[in-house]
Structure formats: C-alpha cells, structure tokens
Amino acid sequence: MKFEGTDSYVADGELRAAVNAAIALERPLLIKGEPGTGKTELAHQVARAIGAPLIEWHVKSTTKAQQGLYEYDAVARLRDSQLGEERVHDITNYIRKGKLWEAFTADERPILLIDEIDKADIEFPNDLLLELDRMEFHVYETGETVKAAKRPIVIITSNNEKELPDAFLRRCFFHYIAFPDEATMREIVEVHFPKLKSRLLAEALKLFYEIRDVPGLKKKPSTSELLDWLKLLLVEDIDPALLAERDPRKLIPPLHGALLKNEQDVMLFEKLAFMARRNSGPGGPQGPGAA
Structure with a gap:
C-alpha cells in the first residue's frame, strides 16, 4: 500500500515519502503548512489513491477530545425516563459514536482525518494520546472496550496557530508542506x-x-x-x-x-x-x- 500521488493532486517526492513512512510506521501523519497549501485535500487524495474510505473530523475551538470517542446523552435518557419510554432501559440508545469509534470499527482500513487540530484547546492533543497510541478506548457507561480491528491511517493537519505538546509530537511522523515554487x-x-x-x-x-x-x-x-x-x-x-x-x-x-x-x-x-x-x-x- 503506497501513495504515489494522483492525477488531480501534485505531491512532491518528500510529501509522498512522508505519507508512505507514516503508513509503514503506523503512526499519525502530522501535516503543517500555510493555509491553502492542500493539507486537508491530501487526506482525500490518499484515500482515493489507495481505495480507502475517508472519515473526517473537523476540529473547532469548542471541540473536545471525548467527542471523537463517544458522547453519552444523559439529558435525553432522563427525559425519556420521565415519559416512560421503553428505550430508556438500553443505555446504548443514548451513546453517540464519535469519529474515532467509527474509524476503529470500519469494515475496511480507513483514512481518519483530524483536521486543524490546533484550533482546539491546548489539552486536546494530549487527551488523544492514549487512544491514538493503543488504538482503543473504554466506554464507561457500557463497560465495553472499543479496539481498532484494522488500524486506521491517521492524517492530522495544523495551521500552526498554536504549539502542539511534545508528547503528542513524539507520536507523529511530521511533514511541513512548503509553499510551492x-x-x-x-x-x-x-x-x-x-x-x-x-x-x-x-x-x-x-x-x-x-x-x-x-x-x-x-x-x-x-x-x-x-x-x-x-x-x-x-x-x-x-x-x-x-x-x-x-x-x-x-x-x-x-x-x-x-x-x-x-x-x-x-x-x-x-x-x-x-x-x-x-x-x-x-x-x-x-x-x-x-x-
């Protein structure tokens, strides 16, 4: 499984080598560069080139790491219990799967894009260290452990708006997309x-x-x-x-x-x-x- 570029995306030798190194090492590929240099598009083109499904997680300033795993809607469950709904007895009805859960349980090995990670709070990358390292997480409400059947290819983009933690950087393969000559x-x-x-x-x-x-x-x-x-x-x-x-x-x-x-x-x-x-x-x- 190698990325050689596509007919609609110009990738130089260093970028192609970075993508293939991250795939071989099974480490997240951290891509930095000026806005508009094709960082997000890279994930689309890698998915297209190797025939993998693409799962996109677009990070905002309010995004929390937990949302990538799952969210438990306790308010909805309380409301349903007050209304006497039968579905209240099954807690899984109130758990919304996040993008990492979706990627970990995909039938085919997917590309997981975590886009503009530097928009979130400084603790956001640290809160994902264990999950991205072990490719698993625990669901406390159900007692189950969600583990990646096929380790996804993770591509993370950053516009360099803030520094990322050293512990996070150590776990990534890094590439900077220089502005094209x-x-x-x-x-x-x-x-x-x-x-x-x-x-x-x-x-x-x-x-x-x-x-x-x-x-x-x-x-x-x-x-x-x-x-x-x-x-x-x-x-x-x-x-x-x-x-x-x-x-x-x-x-x-x-x-x-x-x-x-x-x-x-x-x-x-x-x-x-x-x-x-x-x-x-x-x-x-x-x-x-x-x-």
Whole structure:
C-alpha cells in the first residue's frame, strides 16, 4: 500500500515519502503548512489513491477530545425516563459514536482525518494520546472496550496557530508542506486548468509571486486563492497584457478580491500605488514591491 500521488493532486517526492513512512510506521501523519497549501485535500487524495474510505473530523475551538470517542446523552435518557419510554432501559440508545469509534470499527482500513487540530484547546492533543497510541478506548457507561480491528491511517493537519505538546509530537511522523515554487505551482495550475493559455499563466504567476513578496502583507495569497483568481480571469476573459502592465498607478491587480482578503492589505497596495504615483518617473518603481 503506497501513495504515489494522483492525477488531480501534485505531491512532491518528500510529501509522498512522508505519507508512505507514516503508513509503514503506523503512526499519525502530522501535516503543517500555510493555509491553502492542500493539507486537508491530501487526506482525500490518499484515500482515493489507495481505495480507502475517508472519515473526517473537523476540529473547532469548542471541540473536545471525548467527542471523537463517544458522547453519552444523559439529558435525553432522563427525559425519556420521565415519559416512560421503553428505550430508556438500553443505555446504548443514548451513546453517540464519535469519529474515532467509527474509524476503529470500519469494515475496511480507513483514512481518519483530524483536521486543524490546533484550533482546539491546548489539552486536546494530549487527551488523544492514549487512544491514538493503543488504538482503543473504554466506554464507561457500557463497560465495553472499543479496539481498532484494522488500524486506521491517521492524517492530522495544523495551521500552526498554536504549539502542539511534545508528547503528542513524539507520536507523529511530521511533514511541513512548503509553499510551492513557481515551477511546482505551474504543475498544480495545469492540473486544474489544462487549457489555460501559456501567456496568461506566465503573467498571472509572475504577478501572484510579486504580490506574495510585498513587505508588510498581512495575509499572503495561497494556492487555493490563486486558483480562484485564475478561474475569475478566465470567466472575465482578462487580457494577459493587462496583467503584464507595471503601471505604478495600477498596483492593485484586477479582481484582487480573490487574492487580498482583508482591508489592511488592500490599503497597503493603495498606499504603495500612491507613493509610486508621487515618485514615478524615469527609473521609478515598476512593480508591487518596488515602493
């Protein structure tokens, strides 16, 4: 069972090696990287490549580790007992299985995605140490032990919003998805837009990387935002010559709302454009980062 990438997901050699190492070691694969670099999509593509079912657990700030195991609805049982319901005599009617329970009891060896683990409380990773290590947990209300029949392939993503505990990190195989260089990005774009004209792609990529290099940018545009922008350029039939312009008065790119996601960055480009207009002349600023 090896991951070699797919026709719709560009994975470099190091990423493929990381996935296969985690599978061989039977350890969770911890994936970090900038938002929009394909961390979540990796789990989908690994599942597709090896023909495994995918179970997704999307973590929020309010998510507790126990929810991944199971939840006991004592309130519902109390209400049913007051109403004289027959189902109240079977406690399993009030136990909701979590994503780990679902993964541990799956008929086929699944991919378990724990997405954006760093959104939760700092204790969340520690609370899952034993379960991910032993691949089993105890259900106190019924006295049963749920144990993985087939050890799931666990992929955990993090946007690095907070540090993860050392004890948790020791149990994972780690890989950082570096932001793609221009050559790799071209491959990614060609997967999604195989018929994109070469000149439009060249000018769009050049402008995209110039924007990412602007000093003081609060949120650099990501791969997914580039793909959205390219889709809009195609829909609006934008002339590549418009992207090729380096007019200091037009530093904000067309349809920039797909790339710049907050008012501070838009204001930064407006300020750079103002400074470029004031200082324009022979030998003056020529690109978004020139000011």
